[in-house]
Amino acid sequence: MDLVTNPYTPSAGRRPLELAGRDRELDEMRVLVARAQVGTTGRGLVLSGLRGVGKTVLLRELHAIADDAGWLTSEIEGSRLTGAKARSRATLARDLVASARRLRSRTTVLTDKLRSALETIGAFSLKLGVAGVELGVERREGRADTGDLGFDLEELITDAAPALSEQGIGIAVFVDEMQDLDAEMLGALLSAQHRAAQRDIPFYVVGAGLPNLPGVLAESNSYAERQFDYRTIAALSPDEALQALVAPAAARGVTYEQRAAQLLIHVTDGYPYFIQVYGDQAWRLSVGPDTITYTDALEAHAAGTEALDFGFFTSRWExxxxxxxxxxxxxxxxxxxxxxxxxxxxxxxxxxxxxxxxxxxxxxxxxxxxxxxxxxxxxxxxxxxxxxxxxxx
Ligand SMILES: Nc1ncnc2c1ncn2[C@@H]1O[C@H](COP(=O)(O)OP(=O)(O)O)[C@@H](O)[C@H]1O
Ligand SMILES: [Mg+2]
Missing domain, CATH: 1.10.10.10 (Winged helix-like DNA-binding domain superfamily/Winged helix DNA-binding domain)
Structure with a gap:
């Protein structure tokens, strides 16, 4: 089949053409957005599951929903590599400034509340080392710039709260690989979310990570348990998996023979990454022009397994x-x-x-x-x- 139009996305964090089976979590984010518009709050969200199940993709979709609603957002990643700590702080600061600038450019009148929020965001970001900030307001000295991350984050939220309620928006920090987030950042985010909940301020942490993430959160903080809705992101059901496999091809006018689709769904066990890998091989190996046959699927099964062995599995094993x-x-x-x-x-x-x-x-x-x-x-x-x-x- 034509490689240029290959609709499959076998790669970490790449949005699939068909995002199957994740409506519940998407709705949950939409509800948080709707609640902020009417001045009520909800809870943060934790997505945990095995590798390749689609957590990063889902996290980014939730992020996009918040962005589209005009929220202040950031997306950081937990990691045990050196330099990760500094990087997550810089990313948080830069993202908050970027979304504050978007907010500023959308609003025609700079209200006192908005000005006050922007001033503190500027001070907070500068403290985290993001210079050259252009928010079109003075920077407020002495707010959110002590260098104690937890304390500064709380001040930032306090100063932003009136503007959030005026604009009907919230703040969300999306954290991928959250089980590997450094303890200081984790503690700061959890206590900020805890305090915000007590004061009805829409500040949320939305985390994604391995199945041990809920345990990591419980250990880090005694009130983490009640702060979040916990969702296990699992393999897709057979119907959802079928949809994830055939819909991308259908979008290009290509159909699967029933037996071909059945074989590939069976070997993937409904795991999204595997669906993309086998779908990708089926597309490459099929002679087409508009049908993926059972023979193509048999070839794709062998080639897909080989691709997984030499990449996905080996990289972990090593x-x-x-x-x-x-x-x-x-x-x-x-x-x-x-x-x-x-x-x-x-x-x-x-x-x-x-x-x-x-x-x-x-x-x-x-x-x-x-x-x-x-x-x-x-x-x-x-x-x-x-x-x-x-x-x-
Ligand atoms: N709901 C879904 N339907 C179809 N494919 C998906 C879905 N979610 C993720 N994928 C695909 O699965 C792969 C793994 O997704 P990713 O979000 O990186 O997983 P994780 O973060 O859980 O390891 C990617 O190739 C992506 O395109
Ligand atoms: Mg991931």
Whole structure:
């Protein structure tokens, strides 16, 4: 099929042509927007799920809804890499200034409330090292610029609140890979959201991350539990998965033979990333011109699996040390969850604490703990991949 018109998007964070099965979460953001218009508030949102399930894409869609409604927004990313801390602060400052400028340019009259909000946003941003800020107002010295992130954020929200209510908008900070956000930023965002909720100010944190994210939040802060609506972002249902596979092709006038679509949906288990990878291969390998046949699907199955093995899975596997790989091989013998102590027995260390493996593999984002004493892979189908490797090695 024509590569130029390939409608599939097998890549992290790329918006799919057909965003299947996420209406509930999109509606939740729309409700927050509508509530801000009438002066009421709601709760922040936490999206957690396995790798490749579509969290980043969904987070960006929610962000776009807030942007379209004229909100002040920012999107930052948690990361354990060096420099991540400084980067998230600079991004927060720059994004807030950018959305404040958009707000300023949309409003014909600069009201006192808006002026006051913009002045404090300017001061806050400068403190975070974003210079050359042009908001068309004086910068207010002595507000939101102590250097204590939590304190400054709270002052910023206080000073912005009258303008938010006047304009019928809110502030939202979107955080991807939130389980890896540094403790200071996490604490600042959570306490700011907590204080805002008490005062009915529409300031929200919308986070996305691995399945351990709710646990990370609970540990960081005793009131995190009530601050958010928690949503598990799961694989798509068979109907939604079918829609995600066939709709992009249909938009180009291409249809799947029923058996072809069934085969590919079956191998993806409804995981959005896999749908994009196999759909992409089907498109590339099909001779067309307007039908993807069962034979094309068989070819795509082989090629898609190979593409996943050499990219998605291998890149994760290679983060682990030899000892960690032995540990994961032992985990892969289980169908789904593993009992950590049993895994230690399998690697020949019965009675030894799994703690060090557990900690470092969680830090590398490869596993999580779904329940006390249990472990599971953050990457869907990781166990199958490990078995395939064993056959090869
Ligand atoms: N709802 C969806 N329907 C179809 N494809 C999707 C959907 N959500 C995400 N995708 C696709 O899945 C892949 C992974 O999405 P991403 O948001 O990066 O996942 P995550 O952040 O959970 O690892 C991307 O290729 C994206 O185009
Ligand atoms: Mg992501």
């Amino acid at each position: 983060r682990a040390t030899d000892a960690e790989r032995r540990f994961m091989r032992a985990m892969a013998q289980d169908d789904g969850r593993s009992v950590a102590s049993e895994v230690m027995t399998r690697v020949g260390m019965p009675g030894t604490s799994p703690g060090p493996y557990r900690r470092s593999l969680i830090a590398k984002g490869l596993i999580y703990s779904p329940d006390r004493g249990q472990l599971a892979f953050t990457v869907p189908h990781m166990a199958d991949y490990i078995s395939r490797r064993l056959d090869d090695d």
